[in-house]
Amino acid sequence: MSELTRISRGDITATIDSMGAQLMSLTCAGGEYLWQGDPSFWPRRAPVLFPIVGCLKNDEAMSAQGPVHLKRHGIARTREHSIVERSEPSVTFQLDSDEATRELYPFDFRLNMTYSTDGTSLAQRFAVTNTGDVDLPFTLGGHPAFNVPMPGAAGEAFDDYALVFAKAWSPSVPVIDEKGIHDFDRMTQLMKDSRELALSHELIDRHATLVFHDVPQSRVALVGKRSNHGVELEFPDFDYLGVWTASTEAPFVAVEPWHGCASAYDESGRFEDKRSTITLAPGERAELAFTVTPF
Template sequence: MQLTRIANDDITVDVAALGAEMQSIQTRDGRHWLWHGDATFWTGRSPILFPMVGRAPNDTISIGGQRYQMSQHGFARRSNFTLVVEESDRCVYRLEASEASRAMYPFDFQLDVEHRLDGRAVSVTAEVTNRDHRVMPYGIGFHPAFAWPLPGAAGQTHFVTLDNGGEPDLYRLSRGLVRPEALASPFVAGRLELEHRLFEDDAMVFRDGAGAGLRFGTDTGPALRFSWENLPNFAFWSKPGAGYICLEPWHGTAAEVGGSDDLAERPYSELLGPGATGRYGFRAEILPD
């Protein structure tokens, strides 16, 4: 696997050409903060979701009246990107439309994914450019899996605290599709105690109201500050008993149960005009403990 390593005095990050996927975050003290991809539970670490988030009915989408096969979370995470910028603390990988991509998604696009370090933080930014002559529908999201428990916090209770103090409605999935009914929020004044039982029914999806930032970790020990940009939807996901939790900001969700298979009609899909560029990102900062 082709890897690019970026580093500063505080952290080291490895990024793979396959999927432009971050593979590790290590602080100077030797601690690892990202999930290590144990195949017993899940081989992913921090995939980029494009050109759709979640699943489509029967793994089929329609665009302009034509149907295309597309597996969960799109094809970017299984595509080889090209390294176009490599600096000591920054790298950019690029994916461009190809014959293979057009068989699933008939648009001329460019997807640039940048990883950049700033002190004890890593910022991941995706820029989608529509190089086609038509409006281009898509969904995009991030799926980083952080260690749970965080290093040095085994046996301690972990919490998520939303910066906005919100209590967003919860949505659940059925065979990968979003159920339309809103459920009571598991947050109380923006705070949620994490337990593995929360994920017995798959991911926890918040279609809106989660804000643009949170704190994940223990009250008195290791913690992360996590924030995101231009991504109105959010989800948490783990497998019960696994040593990770995914913090997932999205622009676009899975199709709804009983809803349309048209990519443009999925909840929160982006509709990008010819020549335009959409920018999305997240920042994960390791807080001192």
């Protein structure tokens, strides 16, 4: 049975579900910043993406250890994670490979998810250990979705929000087909020499998901232009950023740090050849983290 764990320090309180090790609530000074999973739009809130981000072509790939059969975003979000360490401002979950996971993803692993707060930000840390005797390939990411409007921003509309980057740049995003496969040979420039990208349902719907690569300083803020309330994400360990919402009426925006992305048409189809794949030798461990700061 899943268990909810609450951590808190200063103005920040977070609640995490052991089912999927999913963040369920993020409040600052009592205001709820995290999307609360209204099933009429999208029932999840902030799933953990492992050992893939997005989807594989036809939900399958071949690997050095045999076939991989994974649905969108992998297996971590649908499994019960055990709690291995807990304190007032921090909790660590653990998911180990087993017979059921090996049928879908023929590798042995340990995934630890740690959530902690210093009183102003929430840190989400991934730690992956290769517990097997062959190389372990994977990609991973976060998927936190945020309420729009933000707390303290009554009266703001979706179109009042923007992504604000650390410096001016000219990003292009790949075309994504109806199956979620990326085409990096067909790119669309979203803005030129600017720090700010105005959001709209129409913009995100037209692209399915906005997939940014090499975001300047690995930092972005989702900000209400009238209220100046929002969240800032810092993700130095992640090379992609996804921005998504569920429909043209959904009152949330997901801002997603990824190490890797969905399968693409220019890839071989071999699991190990996916973009930004991390490969760990037996016994090796990798740690990646991002922070969310509400304001």
